[in-house]
Amino acid sequence: MLNDLLVIGTGISGLTFAIKVAEQSPKLKITIISKGDMSEGNTRYAQGGIAVVRNLKDDSIEKHIQDTIIAGDGECDSHVVKFVIEEANARLNELINWGAEFDKNKEKLDLGIEGGHSEKRIVHYKDQTGKQIQDVLSKKLKSFPNINLLENHTLVDLITDHHSIEKKGRCYGAYVISQEREEIIKICSKITVLSTGGAGSLYAYSTNPSTATGDGLGAAYRAKVRMDRLAYVQFHPTALRDRVNNNVFLITEAVRGAGGILLNSKKERFMLKIDKRAELAPRDIVAREIHKQIKEQKEDFVWLDGSEIAVDVWKSNFPTIYKTCISQGILLPKDPIPVVPAAHYFCGGIRVNENSESELKGLYAIGECSSTGLHGANRLASNSLLEALVFSHRAAIHSVKSLLNPLPNEEFYKVLPAWNGEGYSKSDTLRNVEKLRKELQKNMTQHVGIFKTHEGLKLAEHKVNKIYIQVSKLYNEKKLTYGLSELRNLVSISYLIIKQAQQIKKNKGVFYIQDYDKKFYKTLQKST
Numbered sequence: 001m002l003n004d005l006l007v008i009g010t011g012i013s014g015l016t017f018a019i020k021v022a023e024q025s026p027k028l029k030i031t032i033i034s035k036g037d038m039s040e041g042n043t044r045y046a047q048g049g050i051a052v053v054r055n056l057k058d059d060s061i062e063k064h065i066q067d068t069i070i071a072g073d074g075e076c077d078s079h080v081v082k083f084v085i086e087e088a089n090a091r092l093n094e095l096i097n098w099g100a101e102f103d104k105n106k107e108k109l110d111l112g113i114e115g116g117h118s119e120k121r122i123v124h125y126k127d128q129t130g131k132q133i134q135d136v137l138s139k140k141l142k143s144f145p146n147i148n149l150l151e152n153h154t155l156v157d158l159i160t161d162h163h164s165i166e167k168k169g170r171c172y173g174a175y176v177i178s179q180e181r182e183e184i185i186k187i188c189s190k191i192t193v194l195s196t197g198g199a200g201s202l203y204a205y206s207t208n209p210s211t212a213t214g215d216g217l218g219a220a221y222r223a224k225v226r227m228d229r230l231a232y233v234q235f236h237p238t239a240l241r242d243r244v245n246n247n248v249f250l251i252t253e254a255v256r257g258a259g260g261i262l263l264n265s266k267k268e269r270f271m272l273k274i275d276k277r278a279e280l281a282p283r284d285i286v287a288r289e290i291h292k293q294i295k296e297q298k299e300d301f302v303w304l305d306g307s308e309i310a311v312d313v314w315k316s317n318f319p320t321i322y323k324t325c326i327s328q329g330i331l332l333p334k335d336p337i338p339v340v341p342a343a344h345y346f347c348g349g350i351r352v353n354e355n356s357e358s359e360l361k362g363l364y365a366i367g368e369c370s371s372t373g374l375h376g377a378n379r380l381a382s383n384s385l386l387e388a389l390v391f392s393h394r395a396a397i398h399s400v401k402s403l404l405n406p407l408p409n410e411e412f413y414k415v416l417p418a419w420n421g422e423g424y425s426k427s428d429t430l431r432n433v434e435k436l437r438k439e440l441q442k443n444m445t446q447h448v449g450i451f452k453t454h455e456g457l458k459l460a461e462h463k464v465n466k467i468y469i470q471v472s473k474l475y476n477e478k479k480l481t482y483g484l485s486e487l488r489n490l491v492s493i494s495y496l497i498i499k500q501a502q503q504i505k506k507n508k509g510v511f512y513i514q515d516y517d518k519k520f521y522k523t524l525q526k527s528t
């Protein structure tokens with residue numbers, strides 16, 4: 001069956017896009033897939049909110065633009081920043097009309113503040129903004145008869161000219177693991193949209209769910225689609241190390257916005273010496289300083305002290321964090337929270353234009369897997385949900401129009417080959433896969449994390465090449481498994497991040513190579 005549109009991913013970007021297309025064009029055939037349950041992705045975990053200028057008395061579009069550009073450290077595309085921020089209100093209003101609820105103060109939306117913002121402009125729903133949005137969009141999506149939702153369907157590769165005799169220079173759909181049918185199926189489509197999210201799983205500690213393995217980025221790389229800014233990986237400064245589940249749990253910046261302060265093991269409020277915005281400085285500055293404090297104090301974490309936040313505020317504004325902390329024996333607000341930085345967000349990705357089109361015809365990329373130019377070298381807090389809303393809207397309008405252009409006919413798609421690998425195996429018994437994934441994460445955490453060195457990048461590249469050889473061998477000799485497919489993508493992205501990092505000649509935003517910072521070396525020499 002030939003689809004008009006194939007959407008890969010059911011987070012805020014994929015769902016918003018599909019809904020908008022279905023609303024405009026009820027006759028178009030749309031298939032949307034998610035690799036697991038449709039609600040699992042980064043969107044669902046977003047806590048802080050969406051940055052939108054609502055209070056024109058104190059705030060302005062210009063101030064939000066400036067804050068975004070300052071955070072992006074000279075790497076933002078100012079044209080993109082301008083239109084995203086100007087279109088923010090219209091997109092937020094649509095979301096509200098679709099049923100999304102946000103916290104209010106009397107009749108008006110309650111606005112929070114987060115790091116890097118000069119005014120209160122974060123629209124939120126408790127500490128569950130993402131879940132609120134995910135639930136509303138998921139419900140709405142299911143109301144459209146022309147949308148075919150396939151959960152447990154995992155993108156393996158895009159179908160491109162590589163698979164076709166006639167070279168039309170387009171994307172024709174995707175090869176997808178159907179977990180139900182236990183085979184790799186071909187889904188053909190006139191337009192394909194990647195909205196597959198980020199790749200936090202590259203690192204040992206990440207705020208992302210384990211499914212964030214950059215599958216869209218890996219598939220785009222194999223299809224030779226241009227990608228940029230991949231080395232700008234944002235680490236969130238404050239994640240609670242969850243010792244019970246051996247992972248980390250995000251403590252939103254809004255906690256610092258509400259009065260939370262950071263203390264080192266000597267109980268010193270160290271951010272005061274670093275930046276006049278103290279705990280609310282942009283994330284890269286706070287994350288780097290926490291990392292430094294941890295090293296200097298020879299501790300595993302620093303403290304986030306929220307004792308000035310009333311217990312009622314904890315319970316009403318941060319119910320998920322409150323419950324999680326209590327379950328770990330941290331009695332809020334009295335007890336401080338032990339926090340560490342964790343891999344959080346990919347500022348770069350598939351290079352797209354202002355309509356979210358990639359450089360491969362027929363392929364769009366929206367949301368965290370894309371690189372629009374909004375974030376530059378560092379995403380300003382709560383600008384990513386906004387980016388997803390604005391670009392889904394633009395891509396929906398543009399892609400529907402583009403379907404009016406002459407396109408390959410149905411016969412062309414029919415003769416595209418079926419998946420020609422060894423096939424798919426449900427059993428994930430390839431023990432090597434888990435081992436290699438852990439090795440890769442260790443390597444990226446050690447050498448390609450918050451602090452990098454040229455020497456470390458070289459070591460990391462060498463290790464990634466070794467892992468790549470083993471993964472290619474497994475891929476060529478064994479049936480493809482779900483885990484192997486994820487690992488193949490993680491290795492490709494690691495390689496790309498390292499190569500792009502090696503080309504950056506100056507520290508910018510979240511990107512930091514110690515060799516470029518003479519001051520750091522001085523402190524290092526003093527302390528050793």
Ligand SMILES: Cc1cc2nc3c(=O)[nH]c(=O)nc-3n(C[C@H](O)[C@H](O)[C@H](O)COP(=O)(O)OP(=O)(O)OC[C@H]3O[C@@H](n4cnc5c(N)ncnc54)[C@H](O)[C@@H]3O)c2cc1C
Pocket residue numbers: 008009010011012013014033034035036037038040041042043044045046047048049050051129130153154155156195196197198207208209211215216250344345366367368369381382383384385386388
């Ligand atoms: C803990 C946390 C808190 C955050 N808080 C905020 C915040 O307060 N404000 C803000 O603006 N941003 C926040 N972010 C960032 C923001 O949530 C994400 O950037 C955004 O939700 C990404 O949306 P998306 O639609 O691009 O991807 P996602 O929501 O990650 O969705 C990805 C989708 O792709 C699917 N997928 C992936 N691979 C495949 C495959 N191979 N085959 C098929 N489907 C696939 C997944 O199943 C999923 O449906 C936060 C992120 C995290 C992790």
